[in-house]
Amino acid sequence: MLFPKRTKFRKAHKGRIHGLSKSGTLLNFGAYGLKAITPERVTARQIESARRAITRHIRRTGRLWIRIFPDIPVSSKPAEVRMGKGKGSPEFWVCRIKPGRIMFELDGVSKDLAKEAFCLASMKLPVDTRFVVRLSE
Template identity: 30%
Template sequence: MLRKKKTHNKYSLKLKQSNHILKYGRFGIKSLTFSRLTESQLNALRWIILKKLKSVTDNKKNFRFWTLLSMNLTLTKFNVESRMGKGKGAIYTYATYIKPGMILFEFDNLTEQQIKNLFDYIFKKISFKIKLIK
């Protein structure tokens, strides 16, 4: 079993050019603001997107969908009654920082109308600002 390392909350504010260009699909969803997504939030968002994709494409599985986020941050927590000191605490979840311009998801084999319906649905569900790119 691999042991995950507890990281500190430092992350680079530099924008990586590779995260700003579509790599796999024709359409993408790009973030416009800084944010943080936990593992459970990302899994819920993936599940919502797949569910909506099935309804938009009339349950045909000819679409392609990529998630370009990786969990690169460990979140730790102590219990409330603990005193100061005594280390960092146990890992309770993983997260990733979202920077402006990062592409979060990519899609292929969808029409423009289908992707607009999907984007309008995701825009209401997500807590930060996003943009549809082609």
């Protein structure tokens, strides 16, 4: 499971996802990519589920890069606990995704296979996505 080894602070504010992604908007490693077009919080479990869907579909050929990392803790209180008494303990980890962010990249597979793999992965994610292809140089 993906989560950071250590963080500066144990708990984080919820925050809002405003604007477009400043970095990570271009393909840097592979020939094909999965780009987010809506803002959303993606959990570590969703990233892992998408990764499994991709690797299972491409049958371990080619190379996969995961360009996002869940580094924000989300806390929650137990069920049926009264208001007050402080903030709950960290339960899971998320990554804030802004529109334009490349989440996954693939190389060493055909375009059709990559498109199908990313279609399966996008079903596991809460964001709307677009399939992107590197411009031939």
